Amino acid sequence: MKTTCSPAQVLTAVTALMLAASLVGCDVTAHAFEAVQSAPGIPGRETVDPEAAGDAARALVQLETIPVKGRAPKTGYTRDEFGPAWADVDHNGCDTRNDILARDLIDKTFKAGSNNCVVASGTLADKYTGRTITFVRGQDTSSKVQIDHVVPLSDAWQKGAQQLSDERRMELANDPMNLMAVDGPTNAAKGDSDAATWLPPNKAFRCEYVARQTSVEAKYRLWVTQAEHDAIVGILEICN
Structure with missing residues (x-):
């Protein structure tokens, strides 16, 4: 039976x-x-x-399809290697930062005269911390919500992105799969860390987080270090 x-x-x-x-x-x-x-x-x-x-x-x-290698030198890395920040790569008239804010925030308002492009305010259910954050655009307030590269660009550069074409690196920097609106201070604390050295404080989100990292790394044919590989496996094997 x-x-x-x-x-x-x-x-x-x-x-x-x-x-x-x-x-x-x-x-x-x-x-x-x-x-x-x-x-x-x-x-x-x-x-x-x-x-x-x-x-x-x-x-x-x-x-298992992603190569495991050592981290390459950071030599030559600048943000400019991934194209201008927040380019309008999908040609919808809105830059990538506002596209992601519009996707991830609720109860949004938009700046008058921006053709519903520039997000003026909204509410973020932050996956990194599990907290609810009020976003208001302004010199002293915008940084409360930042757009994070799930696979940081500096980290990607050291794991194969420097071998990509300029166009492909720009795609990586603006790929919605690799971008999230998150709590600003938590994003700053993450820096350019990979899964071996940083994970979201909100443990309930860690499975989705490392799964997204894996998808991005596979899509752009990057590699992982052994420590990163082992950290990702350790998270995924206990997802529930």
Whole structure:
């Protein structure tokens, strides 16, 4: 008689399958994750959210496609290597910073005459801290909410971005997947750290955070250090 596995058990099994497949040179397809997303829960017990479990499993598989190397020198890095800050890369008439503010804030107002581009105020449910932050544009207030590169540009430069074309680096700097509106002081504390040296104080967001980092690094063919790789695995394996 077969017993039904919990989502957490399925996620563990999928991870083991991924590791075993990598040893024999096999590709793990999306079919491996169907069980994670459809596995039933156990009555009376908190279960793994299927979407979150699937993201963690996919991130673990994706992580195995990313090379593990040492950090390259920071020589030659400047912010200008990634193009002008907050360019209008999608040609919608609004710069990237305002695009992300408009995406991540609620109850937004816009500066008059800006064609609904320049966000004047709003409310942020900050994922890094779990706090609610009121944003008001102004010389002394705008910095309360900053736009963070989930994979910092300086870190990316030392892990393969210096080998990308100018156009590709600009895409990386303005990619919505790599950008989040977050608490300003927390973003400043993060600096250019990777997952081995900094994680969001809000532990509930750490799974999504490292999964997003993994997706960005895979998309732009960056690499990770061994310490970063191990830190990401340690987070993803306990996502629940």
